[in-house]
Amino acid sequence: MPFNLPILLTWFRVVLIPICVAVFFLPDSILLSDMRNTTGAVIFALAAFTDWADGFLARRLGQTSAFGAFLDPVADKLIVAAALILLVELNRTPGWMAMIIIGREIAISALREWMAEMGSRKSVAVAYIGKLKTTAQMVAILMLLYDGPIIPGIDTWTLGNLCMVVAVILTLWSMVYYLRMAAHEFKGKKIDV
Structure with missing residues (x-):
């Protein structure tokens, strides 16, 4: 498995998935409702940004790989699926x-x-x-x-x-x-x- 900056960003996106979901289930004593929404949205936005950044950097730095081509869409689908299930659970969609x-x-x-x-x-x-x-x-x-x-x-x-x-x-x-x-x-x- 190659290890470079684009793949590191893709792994970072995978790590953000449970963090983004967990934020919405924190008690008010840790994070108030409005802050949960803002924090979760910022984490998701960061993950979406890494989706663009890893592909851009892989092409720019000449660090494309078969593993990166496999991992990137998997990470994308995982974060979208987790967010959609969360939104259904929160009655937002x-x-x-x-x-x-x-x-x-x-x-x-x-x-x-x-x-x-x-x-x-x-x-x-x-x-x-x-x-x-x-x-x-x-x-x-x-x-x-x-x-x-x-x-x-x-x-x-x-x-x-x-x-x-x-x-x-x-x-x-x-x-x-x-x-x-x-x-x-x-x-x-x-x-x-």
């Missing part, structure tokens, strides 16, 4: 939205693995629609974790759930996109199931 997003992540990860075994992983490589989906869900999660005022008159719960609806739509759209790209690879190939 509906469970069906979380299920769609988490279900899509599992399905597309499995599809990518299958396509890699067939030697066609590039046909389901991350596309622009996937990046839009990720941005929408990160913004939605951040707002819903914060769950407080940003500008007087703007409710982050409503705005966060509106972004979550956009994220769900982009999630379904990107899933269809990736499935169609994979279907093109299957045409003319004998597939053992």
Whole structure:
């Protein structure tokens, strides 16, 4: 396993997952409710930043690796899934939205693995629609974790759930996109199931 700054940042993101979740279950004697929201949102924002930073640094420093390419999406999916489950537990977003997003992540990860075994992983490589989906869900999660005022008159719960609806739509759209790209690879190939 290579050890470099990008991989260290990815591991840091993995470590932030239980910390982010645990903050919301601290008693008021340790951290008041408003501070839990702010602290949890800051931790999640830091994790989201490391998602960008590790990829940027890996390319910039020439420190890309097969292990980093494996660990980065795993860390991304873990933090998103943990945050979505937390938001459902806190009654800040509906469970069906979380299920769609988490279900899509599992399905597309499995599809990518299958396509890699067939030697066609590039046909389901991350596309622009996937990046839009990720941005929408990160913004939605951040707002819903914060769950407080940003500008007087703007409710982050409503705005966060509106972004979550956009994220769900982009999630379904990107899933269809990736499935169609994979279907093109299957045409003319004998597939053992």
